[in-house]
């Protein structure tokens with residue numbers, strides 16, 4: 001657990017970067033610091049590992065005041081990942097990752113074995129070990145940065161805009177990877193970003209900072225969207241808050257049966273028919289016809305996102321984007337389970353709205 005108690009940072013020129021911050025980061029969770037540029041996110045983060053010392057107040061890591069531990073010792077227990085990865089350019093990928101265990105006194109062989117394991121953990125195969133950072137893509141460098149931060153198995157991980165220098169698709173992949181890793185490792189993570197979408201996706205809790213180093217709100221993502229504490233949070237979270245909130249609501253929507261048929265077969269139905277492949281994965285819709293018709297590829301209408309049962313937003317997206325207004329529900333293997341109807345989803349949405357779970 002990390003605890004900020006009335007923490008203030010005033011720089012020598014008088015700038016108050018962080019103002020009386022009170023906040024608890026629960027062990028084993030991801031807390032995201034988000035807010036516009038210059039609002040004190042990075043300063044708050046860096047006070048945890050004492051790259052910056054606070055002016056007043058106390059920061060406790062697992063109950064221990066960070067000011068009572070000398071910085072090098074403190075940092076061995078706190079992994080740190082920054083934008084552009086910050087790798088040593090003249091060391092191989094493997095040696096970059098092995099650096100911290102070596103500093104912790106591990107022998108070279110053990111440090112390297114650990115580094116190789118970690119590269120695999122972050123999704124880089126052994127072929128990358130001997131390369132130099134410049135020979136990697138931005139996303140791969142970030143993975144090495146994460147592996148390096150994890151090398152000494154620190155309970156705490158500080159991540160400062162780690163994914164902001166990579167393109168949006170790679171970034172999404174890295175975010176998914178971080179969530180997967182966290183599911184396995186259960187670290188206490190503080191993650192800084194200026195991107196509210198990234199904050200809402202990654203954070204168990206999100207701290208919204210505003211100018212002058214003030215904490216505007218500290219809450220779970222769903223609460224931030226449904227009950228913003230003030231206008232600043234409401235506008236920072238965006239105009240489409242209502243829609244985003246749906247990501248965090250479970251869809252209490254009936255899954256109905258649908259007529260399915262494989263390509264090449266003949267089907268009789270006066271409603272929409274869902275064509276599936278041999279593994280029951282959807283391949284397209286056949287619009288309603290009278291009497292029997294053969295299911296051929298040229299008759300199929302494609303489109304529509306699939307609904308995996310995750311959230312009301314996914315159900316709504318699937319139903320509204322489907323040519324038949326029926327959202328195809330699939331199991332984890334992608335096989336058809338049934339469909340959700342747009343009007344059922346809209347009813348669930350109205351119920352959630354009436355219960356005050358969705359802002360209008």
Ligand SMILES: Nc1ncnc2c1ncn2[C@@H]1O[C@H](COP(=O)(O)OP(=O)(O)OP(=O)(O)O)[C@@H](O)[C@H]1O
Nearest residue numbers: 011013015017036037038039040041042043044194
């Ligand atoms: N060494 C310093 N001396 C004086 N002022 C500083 C110093 N470092 C940061 N600041 C100021 O403190 C405030 C908070 O900076 P900080 O880097 O924590 O913000 P941030 O929210 O992380 O911003 P960004 O998203 O742009 O990185 C800013 O006004 C910044 O200009």
